Amino acid sequence: MSDIGDPVKAATKGAKHEAPPGLKLSLLSNGIDFIQSGIEHFFLKDDPDPRSHKYAILHLFAGVLLLLKERLRQEHWSLIFKDVARAGESDAKTVDFDEALQRLKSCSKIRISDRDAKLLRKAQLLRNRLEHYEFELNLQESQNLIGRLSEFTYLFLRDNLATDLERHLSPEVWERLRDLREIARRLEQERHEAWLRRTAKYRELSSEDLIAIREELEPYHPKHNPDPVDAQWCDSCGTESLVCVENGIAVCTNPECRAIETVGECMRCYAPVIGGGDLCDGCQDYINSDNS
Known part of the structure; x- marks a missing residue:
């Protein structure tokens, strides 16, 4: 495939192969430092505030x-810069979150699953808030998110950066981290039972x-009801018949x-x-078109 029309491939093709001194150390070690801080800060406490x-x-x-950028750096160090022609x-x-995901998809064999991409997008939006x-x-929701993020970082480090997160955590924290999947399953079960009671x-x-x-x-009424509550589309029966009856x-x-859906x-x-998603169709289409 020709590199013409692809500024990333064109720039990296003729770029110097020697990365700036310390680039590898700063990305991976700083990424691990942040992850260690986030995990230790949370899991060292029995009841985190x-x-x-x-x-x-x-x-x-x-x-x-930082881990995403480090994996890009391993593909070619110039890929971590927004304008690869100015690399170094x-x-x-350097690239932001969306650009890092897009370049991993385009320039490496790394594939972030739809499930993990949705998790990272949720973490990004919550981080911004x-x-x-x-x-x-x-x-309760943030605990579940922290657990899933911790699982993602453990697997990404192991599978894509040949790094064992356990070596960077205290024994007590690692012991708790190993129980994350059970915590996530239990939270999901509790949410399901609560949903059945509420509905x-x-x-x-x-x-x-x-x-x-x-x-x-x-x-709709321009004076008395300018922002009416409308029935929503029901995927189960294909009609505009879903009505919000209470919060969620x-x-x-x-x-x-008679379908019952989360809102x-x-x-x-x-x-x-x-359906309880994180983005409405309009915002999801906007993000997808912005990143395409």
């Missing part, structure tokens, strides 16, 4: 970004009750369907998201 949750997320994500210059900027906004953490009354609604819920939606729950008012909030624009 909100501040520990916050800094675990901030430091883990910072460390993960003192004021040259924690850094730039006044934001109250859901500690039990909606599974017992009559056809008349469902129709009444739909009819109670107030239509939507019910399909089609008596032949999340878009972490970018705060619009409702059916």
Whole structure:
């Protein structure tokens, strides 16, 4: 395949192969330092406080970004710079999270699964909120996120950077880290049981009750109801019949369907998201088009 039209391949093809002194050390060692800080800060405590949750997320994500750059550096050191033609210059900027993922996909054999990409995207959005906004953490959700991020870093270091995270953690923390999968499974089971309890009354609604819920939606009015609550699309029956009945729950008012869905909030624009995802369709399309 020709390198014409591909600025990354074109620039790296003729670039010097000798990386600036200390580049390898700073990326990998600093990444491990951030990860160690985030994990130790969180897992050394039996009951981590909100501040520990916050800094675990901030430091883990910072460390993960450095690991992604280190893997790019191993492919070719100039790939970590936004403009590879300026690679090594003192004021040259390095790639951000989205660019790192895109270049790993384009220029290496590393493939970040859709599941892991979604995890990292969620961590990035939460990191941004924690850094730039006044934001109250859901500690159970952040604990699950921290656990999954820790698992990702352990596997990425082992599989792609030939580094054993255990060697960089205290025995006590490593012992706790090994239990993460069990913690994640238990949290998922508890969420499922809580969901069944919360939605039990909606599974017992009559056809008349469902129709009444739909009819109670107030239509648009420029003065009295300028921002109406509309029925959402139901994937189960293919009709616009899903209605949010309470925080986090939507019910399909089609008596032949009766689907019950989670309702999340878009972490970018705060619009409702059916299915409990992190981004609405509009924001997801915007990010995908921006990174294509």
